[in-house]
Amino acid sequence: MEKQFAALNFDTSPEPLVCPFAGDFQSSTRRSSGEDSLTETENSQTPLQSSSTHTDYDTNRQCPVFTQEVDPLLIKTSLEDRIAYLTDFLGFTSRDADLISKIAPSVHDVIPSMVDGMYAKLFEFDITKKVFMTRNQGFDGPLPQTLEELTLDSAQIVFRKVFMKAWARRVLTADYSNGKTWAYMDKVGIMHTGASPFKHQRTMGIAPLNVPYRDIALMLGWIQSILHSAILQIPESVCSATEKVEAVVAINKVLWIQNDLFSRHYIGD
Numbered sequence: 001m002e003k004q005f006a007a008l009n010f011d012t013s014p015e016p017l018v019c020p021f022a023g024d025f026q027s028s029t030r031r032s033s034g035e036d037s038l039t040e041t042e043n044s045q046t047p048l049q050s051s052s053t054h055t056d057y058d059t060n061r062q063c064p065v066f067t068q069e070v071d072p073l074l075i076k077t078s079l080e081d082r083i084a085y086l087t088d089f090l091g092f093t094s095r096d097a098d099l100i101s102k103i104a105p106s107v108h109d110v111i112p113s114m115v116d117g118m119y120a121k122l123f124e125f126d127i128t129k130k131v132f133m134t135r136n137q138g139f140d141g142p143l144p145q146t147l148e149e150l151t152l153d154s155a156q157i158v159f160r161k162v163f164m165k166a167w168a169r170r171v172l173t174a175d176y177s178n179g180k181t182w183a184y185m186d187k188v189g190i191m192h193t194g195a196s197p198f199k200h201q202r203t204m205g206i207a208p209l210n211v212p213y214r215d216i217a218l219m220l221g222w223i224q225s226i227l228h229s230a231i232l233q234i235p236e237s238v239c240s241a242t243e244k245v246e247a248v249v250a251i252n253k254v255l256w257i258q259n260d261l262f263s264r265h266y267i268g269d
Contacts (some may be wrong), residue, residue, distance in 0.1 A: 033156070042265070083182045085264045086257050096250035097176040103231055103247045106170035106238055110230040114223065119152055121222060128215050133158055143257050168223075171254055189262040192216060213266040217259060224255050 067086070086092075122128040132150060133143070141155035151157070167188060174181040179265040194210035231247050239247065263269070 001161065003122065038096055076264070077181075079183065079186055080179065080258075082264070083179075083257075086260055087253075088251045090256060092250075092253045092257070093177070094177070095246075096253060099243060099247040099250045100172060100254070102243070103234060103239060106234045107227065107230045108169070108173060110226065111165055111172075114226045114230075115164045116152075117226070118164065118219065119161065122215075122219070123152060127212075131211050131215075132160070132211070134210070171251075171258075176254075182257075185258050186261045188258070189265050192262065193265045195265075213263060216262050216266075220255055220259050220262075224252065227251050227255075 070085055071081070075085050122131075126147065129147060129150065132154075133147060141159065143156060144150045144154060170181070170184065174184075176182075192209045192211045228248050228251070231244055231251065234244055
């Protein structure tokens, strides 16, 4: 009996805790100075290869203090640095961009009905419908006098649908390695805050949209659901099940980046 117990290990001391992210990480340092410039971003080629190395789980190494240094003030003022941070954090890569390009022809036809459905949704609530009682930038047609007179066929709504369809097509067909794509999305964010990002509109005195961020975020969530559904319904002969799931993830990343490019102009973070 004593020999049997002698072979057992009764050591109940806890095993040492090891950081799962331990590893010899390279630190990628963001620029710590510089001025924001849309021109700089528009002329840049945004890298789509994530520099994150969080897939290294070698537990024999020490836990790092950080992997990348990000200047919180710089990403407020520099669109290029902000996009680098967003794409790296979300892991948006050239693979995501390629998947979006692949599913685009199959999803393109859903855009008109998606836009119609979006405005129908906005008309379900008075607080979202009232936004369109104010003249939007670039529209010089007639406006209804009362909320009841505003319909989905009103001239300004038809005008807004054209812009919305253009944005949706851009999401599906954009060159995400080009800074102009992100500069465009940033301007989309600015123009909904009551400030115009376009010089010619300021010169002409054209008032921009002024939409609460609450409703912007809700609408992006609604659009996300429609696009996800459209992607998952693509025939297997066009995209495999795995590719469709990956494409859903890729579109999700783009919409969350667009969401950030809205919110940064509302909350200043």
